[in-house]
Amino acid sequence: xxxxxxxxxxxxxxxxxxxxxxxxxxxxxxxxxxxxxxxxxxxxxxxxxxxxxxxxxxxxxxxxxxxxxxxxxxxxxxxxxxxxxxxxxxxxxxxxxxxxxxxxxxxxxxxxxxxxxxxxxxxxxxxxxxxxxxxxxxxxxxxxxxxxxxxxxxxxxxxxxxxxxxxxxxxxxxxxxxxxxxxxxxxxxxxxxxxxxxxxxxxxxxxxxxxxx
Amino acid sequence: xxxxxxxxxxxxxxxxxxxxxxxxxxxxxxxxxxxxxxxxxxxxxxxxxxxxxxxxxxxxxxxxxxxxxxxxxxxxxxxxxxxxxxxxxxxxxxxxxxxxxxxxxxxxxxxxxxxxxxxxxxxxxxxxxxxxxxxxxxxxxxxxxxxxxxxxxxxxxxxxxxxxxxxxxxxxxxxxxxxxxxxxxxxxxxxxxxxxxxxxxxxxxxxxxxxxx
Numbered sequence: 001x002x003x004x005x006x007x008x009x010x011x012x013x014x015x016x017x018x019x020x021x022x023x024x025x026x027x028x029x030x031x032x033x034x035x036x037x038x039x040x041x042x043x044x045x046x047x048x049x050x051x052x053x054x055x056x057x058x059x060x061x062x063x064x065x066x067x068x069x070x071x072x073x074x075x076x077x078x079x080x081x082x083x084x085x086x087x088x089x090x091x092x093x094x095x096x097x098x099x100x101x102x103x104x105x106x107x108x109x110x111x112x113x114x115x116x117x118x119x120x121x122x123x124x125x126x127x128x129x130x131x132x133x134x135x136x137x138x139x140x141x142x143x144x145x146x147x148x149x150x151x152x153x154x155x156x157x158x159x160x161x162x163x164x165x166x167x168x169x170x171x172x173x174x175x176x177x178x179x180x181x182x183x184x185x186x187x188x189x190x191x192x193x194x195x196x197x198x199x200x201x202x203x204x205x206x207x208x209x210x211x212x213x
Numbered sequence: 214x215x216x217x218x219x220x221x222x223x224x225x226x227x228x229x230x231x232x233x234x235x236x237x238x239x240x241x242x243x244x245x246x247x248x249x250x251x252x253x254x255x256x257x258x259x260x261x262x263x264x265x266x267x268x269x270x271x272x273x274x275x276x277x278x279x280x281x282x283x284x285x286x287x288x289x290x291x292x293x294x295x296x297x298x299x300x301x302x303x304x305x306x307x308x309x310x311x312x313x314x315x316x317x318x319x320x321x322x323x324x325x326x327x328x329x330x331x332x333x334x335x336x337x338x339x340x341x342x343x344x345x346x347x348x349x350x351x352x353x354x355x356x357x358x359x360x361x362x363x364x365x366x367x368x369x370x371x372x373x374x375x376x377x378x379x380x381x382x383x384x385x386x387x388x389x390x391x392x393x394x395x396x397x398x399x400x401x402x403x404x405x406x407x408x409x410x411x412x413x414x415x416x417x418x419x420x421x422x423x424x425x426x
Contacts, residue, residue, distance in 0.1 A: 048345045056342035058271060079407045086400050102397075111405035119400040126394035129269035132261045134380075135372070135387050137394070144368040145391075148361040149398035150406075155357040157403055159348070167347075174348050178358075179396050181339035181350070184315075185362035186369070186395075187299050187332040187388075192324035193366060194292045 003029070006039040010047035017047065025050055025065055049173065057176030063091065071173045076165030078157065081172040089175065090118040097124035108139055109146045152182055216242070219252040223260035230260065238263055238278055262386065270389030276304065284386045289378030291370065294385040302388065303331040310337035321352055322359045365395055 007014045020026040026046055029037030046068070053059045053067060070088035075081050099115075102123035106113045113120065130137055137145075156178060160171045220227045233239040239259055242250030259281070266272045266280060283301035288294050312328075315336035319326045326333065343350055350358075369391060373384045 045346070052342035052346050056338050079411070082403055082407065086403070089400070106401060111401060112408040113401055113404055117401070117404060119397065119404055122393060122397035123401060125269050126390055126397055129265035129390045130387060130394065133258070133265050133383065133387060133390070135384060135390075141368050141372060145365055145395050146398050146402065148365040149395055150402040152358055152361040153399050153402035153406060155354050156399070157406060159354060170346065171348060174343060174346060177339055177342045177346075177348075180335060181343065182358050182362055182395070182399075183392050184332065184335035184339055185359050186366050187302070188319060188324060188326055188330070188336060189359065189363040189366035190295055190299070190370060191326055191330060191332055193363075193370060194295065195325040198292070
């Protein structure tokens with residue numbers, strides 16, 4: 001398809017598509033003349049992912065580039081796909097965080113985490129940010145969030161496991177969209193619980209189950 | 214304290230503090246001359262919250278202004294503090310989302326949600342974004358995320374409930390920092406599970422408990 005059709009299908013202005021081509025976020029089309037090129041479904045899929053990560057994932061273009069680079073590395077393995085995307089999602093300028101905070105928090109949870117894992121950086125930053133505004137997260141509150149995150153992570157991994165090898169990287173790359181999904185569900189869950197508690201004091205606690213268990 | 218001391222304590226350049234004063238994010242100090250003013254702990258606390266929401270919460274300044282406006286409304290009630298902050302966190306330009314998607318998803322969960330709730334907008338957007346890149350979220354996967362979100366939301370509400378009336382709004386306003394906390398825990402939980410599954414096939418499922426249950 002021509003660039004006009006590509007941009008229309010992706011719901012983006014032609015100028016934006018041209019900008020993504022120039023900046024390398026979108027791979028070049030097949031040149032058909034000095035000024036024209038043909039694009040295919042791979043370009044459309046890539047544009048949709050860029051748009052979703054930008055508008056819903058809330059990522060900056062530089063972070064999107066890192067995620068796309070991670071997705072483009074050859075892999076058909078769930079663990080490697082997830083690990084590559086996760087490390088791409090930790091911005092490089094975060095190294096001032098004190099990892100002792102998050103190492104201690106994680107060791108209290110009994111999780112096997114590499115003490116040099118970059119995933120410890122955003123945890124340290126979140127705990128420091130909460131402490132800076134006077135909110136200490138006691139171990140029992142952290143435990144609830146960790147158990148909640150543990151269950152969600154199993155569903156994430158299951159989603160990557162169940163797709164074909166060539167799709168694993170893209171499904172792993174949707175992590176920022178799942179972040180947005182879970183955040184929205186947490187707001188709705190609070191709304192539900194507040195509505196319930198206005199009527200009845202005890203809220204039933206659902207049993208956690210997950211696919212593939 | 215003078216502005217120089219204020220900016221030093223908050224870890225921000227004086228120019229940034231002046232910009233926040235001019236833009237109304239930070240309330241004015243007590244004028245002591247035509248060109249000088251005195252600031253107190255309320256200014257420092259506000260600067261720390263702005264900085265945390267910007268750097269860790271990932272909010273734009275316009276969204277931070279909305280959260281601060283919500284926090285500043287007089288309330289000493291948990292439900293109202295949370296509802297105000299939640300509605301401030303839904304950007305106003307999101308109204309193109311098709312709420313039928315999220316109403317159907319939420320009704321499948323059995324939650325009591327107002328069909329006009331603005332919290333349905335980000336859920337619709339997240340589901341649409343995932344669908345646009347070819348990832349449909351089946352009901353059983355959505356159920357896991359919803360149960361996970363339900364437990365985390367109970368811990369959120371408990372944290373707001375247990376603080377003094379005058380602190381409820383600020384604790385509710387830390388929701389974007391808790392988002393970052395939970396996202397980081399989900400990445401670490403995946404890392405833990407991948408490490409476990411490399412060694413042993415079955416991962417023990419923790420029992421979910423939460424404070425105040």
